Amino acid sequence: MTFGEQPAYLRVASDLRQKITDGSLPPHTRLPSQARIREEYGVSDTVALEARKVLMAEGLVEGRSGSGTYVRERLVPRRIARSGYRLAEGATPFRQEQADESVRGTWESSSEQDAADTDVALRLSVPQGARVMRTRYIYRDAGEAMMLSTSWEPLEITGRTPVMLPEEGPVGGCGVVERMAAIDIVVDNVVEEVGARPGLAEELLALGGVPGHVVVVISRTYYASGRAVETADIVVPADRYRIAYHLPVR
Template identity: 80%
Template sequence: MAFGEQPAYLRVADDLRRKILSGAIAPHSRLPSQARIRREYGVSDTVALEARKVLMAEGLVEGRSGSGTYVRERPEPRRLARSGYRPREGEASPFRQEQADEDCKGTWEAESGQEPAPARIAARLRIPEGGRVMRTRYLYRTEGEPMMLSTSWEPLEVTGRSPVLLPEEGPLGGRGVVERMAAIGVVVDNVTEEVSARPGLAVETSLLGGVPGHVVMVVSRTYFASGRPVETADVVVPADRYRIAYHLPVR
């Protein structure tokens, strides 16, 4: 094959992709069958099948059991804001402030429980593997649609036997890490975030309404107080529905 020359299945996939993105094959329409692709493009069954697999892997189409393969609707990616903004006393966490906007109509579900820290979380919190942490899982929705997952871990050696043991309960429930930690004399003065992308786990894509294997973005965040990690979290969002935007103050 000459340099720059594409295999037949990629050429077919490129043309079908162009038709999907231009609207020539509308969202929710059935993708041409394997037999039709074979006839229209003059290719083998194998090439037609591989072209369909490419479009499915890219998230442009989805298979429906017993029905066929259909074009997925592709909404305009929404902006998910991240900033260095520090909430003032009495204000909700940044997500709740954003969701308070009348256009967002956001809701969330949360569930907390104590567990031993797995190795990767222990390393981020700089505690021994198996050290006790409070793990809280969140599912955020916007206008009823699932949009983000988050799991946070707080070392019990910091929050144990305190009024802020449970992030979503008590007098400061839902106030965010900075204010909750301040209430027990821990001053958060630094936060780091690392953004990565990977195929979504089956449980993640199921909760987020996607297809297993589709790409998700992961924001790994850790709050520090005088160099000590006091909370770490993984925020997971579908890469095809959201874009992460940062607004950071310059000091």
């Protein structure tokens, strides 16, 4: 499709996007009103509204209740490392990254027993309703929420062992590989599937996003001799962070 064949609302959105990109409409500037867009571009109210919706869905502008629509601050995405190399003893990828003195990362967690739903049961290869330990995490950078994670571990593996609670006990907080090794289970493989979707309302509330913002979701599962020992969903705001993979060449 050539530019001339684009629907009117996309042409308007493209022009406004260019003005945002080149600085003609700098951050915190109010976007032209619907009436002004209609007059300036010679389009209908419907076209003007749809163009604004496109820019909002792209995360370039945000609505402020009772005030209008404004250009958002253009953030420089920070990298979140996912490494295929062996980390320092007892370090998860997030904890390893926080060792840098320039980084001010913190995290909170809470664990509770739960019944595996259909998706979790499939990922862990356990019966639906099987008991699992669910742990929710929120990771912060200089106080700002940057990442959410929910993990599930089968209690038929970890129940009544010193590693039943991921963040407590003699190896609490040391990561799945070292914790499982403490109960003589050797983790030898990890699978990560990366996707994107609109954030759920509760996720965006926790991460400081607005409805419609996209999140990157990493679905991770650790295996020991083909048996799943932990699975997790990691949720990251797509407009603020990039996932960087460092993988060894064999």
